[in-house]
Amino acid sequence: MPHIWPIGGGKGGTGKSFLTSNIGILLARQGFKTLLIDADLGTPNLHTIIGLPNPEISLSDFLNKKVATLEETVLEMPIHNLFLISGAGNKLDISNLAHEQKMKMLRAISRLDYDYILLDLGAGTSFNTIDFFTLSDSGIFVCIPEPTSIENIYRLIRSVYVRKIRQVLRIDRFRSLAEKAEAQDQDAIIHHPEYLLNMLKHIDPEQGSKIERILKAFQFKLVLNQVRRQDSPRIGALICKIVEKHLGMRIQFIGNVSFDERVHEAVCRKESFVEKYSYSQATLDLKVVIKRMTGMTEEQAVALSAPTFT
Amino acid sequence: MKTVEDLNFYELLEVASDASPFEVHQAYKEMYQLYHNDSLASYSFFSREEREEILAKLDEAYSTLMDERSRSRYDQLLIESGILQKEMQYHKDRKKLSLMSDAKRPRSNTALRIRDRLKPIVSSNPTIQEILTHDVLSGEDLKKIRDELGVSLEEIAEIVKVRMVYLQAIENDQFEKTPSRIFLKGFLRAYAQCIGLDADIVANRYLKRMHD
Numbered sequence: 001m002p003h004i005w006p007i008g009g010g011k012g013g014t015g016k017s018f019l020t021s022n023i024g025i026l027l028a029r030q031g032f033k034t035l036l037i038d039a040d041l042g043t044p045n046l047h048t049i050i051g052l053p054n055p056e057i058s059l060s061d062f063l064n065k066k067v068a069t070l071e072e073t074v075l076e077m078p079i080h081n082l083f084l085i086s087g088a089g090n091k092l093d094i095s096n097l098a099h100e101q102k103m104k105m106l107r108a109i110s111r112l113d114y115d116y117i118l119l120d121l122g123a124g125t126s127f128n129t130i131d132f133f134t135l136s137d138s139g140i141f142v143c144i145p146e147p148t149s150i151e152n153i154y155r156l157i158r159s160v161y162v163r164k165i166r167q168v169l170r171i172d173r174f175r176s177l178a179e180k181a182e183a184q185d186q187d188a189i190i191h192h193p194e195y196l197l198n199m200l201k202h203i204d205p206e207q208g209s210k211i212e213r214i215l216k217a218f219q220f221k222l223v224l225n226q227v228r229r230q231d232s233p234r235i236g237a238l239i240c241k242i243v244e245k246h247l248g249m250r251i252q253f254i255g256n257v258s259f260d261e262r263v264h265e266a267v268c269r270k271e272s273f274v275e276k277y278s279y280s281q282a283t284l285d286l287k288v289v290i291k292r293m294t295g296m297t298e299e300q301a302v303a304l305s306a307p308t309f310t
Numbered sequence: 311m312k313t314v315e316d317l318n319f320y321e322l323l324e325v326a327s328d329a330s331p332f333e334v335h336q337a338y339k340e341m342y343q344l345y346h347n348d349s350l351a352s353y354s355f356f357s358r359e360e361r362e363e364i365l366a367k368l369d370e371a372y373s374t375l376m377d378e379r380s381r382s383r384y385d386q387l388l389i390e391s392g393i394l395q396k397e398m399q400y401h402k403d404r405k406k407l408s409l410m411s412d413a414k415r416p417r418s419n420t421a422l423r424i425r426d427r428l429k430p431i432v433s434s435n436p437t438i439q440e441i442l443t444h445d446v447l448s449g450e451d452l453k454k455i456r457d458e459l460g461v462s463l464e465e466i467a468e469i470v471k472v473r474m475v476y477l478q479a480i481e482n483d484q485f486e487k488t489p490s491r492i493f494l495k496g497f498l499r500a501y502a503q504c505i506g507l508d509a510d511i512v513a514n515r516y517l518k519r520m521h522d
Contacts, residue, residue, distance in 0.1 A: 278425065
């Protein structure tokens, strides 16, 4: 069973594609068969960041039935163990995905066979972004220490949480509880996860507590990216404290990734930052993030630093 | 999940019911940083009314728990409603307010008590845990950990009996002002132990920079 990690950020420019590609490279170097999927349907960038400017095949080739299976859109990267499903050739109208096409795509992703599948999501909180979080019990939120990004990450986290609660409420044994909640307050079902949970527990304490336990099993993580020297290193942990205390949602802060001017250069050159600057603070920070994301030991995380050239 | 209205003052401040006034004060400072109007971490999460409500409740919690009599009355209410057990109340004689007032007692006992109190905070604080994953530690890292724990350098100096000028030099990475390596290692170990950290890890990782 692959570990599927949707990586979302609410706002554009937070570094989702950068993190997805470089975390993917580090995992692949560690020997994990890793697939990166550009799930930013309308504005894909992953192929550029990873250094593959003109991929021959894209996700939309599967959606438009140019190829029969999603596996046929997988591109093998020069780095051993690393694979990519690009969005470079996606049609312009792909953002207006029909529901059946979206379900077909999600089902196909869930059947892929890799150790890790990282999904680089688009900005915003549309269903096309949020629905990727239904693929697994895990998810990574990426934020930068600016009020605009923090505001958007809270909206994204709330939206994802509502989506997950609704996913759980679709389970047969919870349907009648969902109907009672909807009758009481439709607004809570759509917008307010914190009130919704309390309402469910009030209507049926036993069922409500079961739902709460299911939700607490979700592994949501937060990464604070582009952290400069003058930024407080505590922001990420405090955001998680707010979410846990006031949304009742379990989320773990897994690290600050330092701002590095050389990221811009690496992106422009379409080179891998973690390979070129393997001893930079940002790369060291990414290894800590991976360690907390995957639960690997400190020795394994340190071993990620040794580049193995193939 | 409890709403803010349902939280009692200890839960709101995230302190134990037998927290000392010093601990209550530190907790209030932390919470205020999180919820005040210009807080970056909680930006946009609350409406203006919600934020004002939380801050008002924080103020009420602080003023109630910092006054001995009002705290006692408040605790009695919690005991009567079954939320608090009598033996979990704060007693001035049982628990000292700060590290400084413990200094009058034998040093080894004081240091052990402080270390035991800070160790759980060290292991549960994500910022501290993140810093402790660094292969190399700087003076700034040590200072950040100390800030997270709410311990002043004066308090550490008093406990470990090391001159402030040396502890300041360690935190400011002013190697030219620190004593010889053998003394420096000893100071680092004492500093680390005082605040609940692993002495060997802290000393070795700090001293790695001196090799460079």
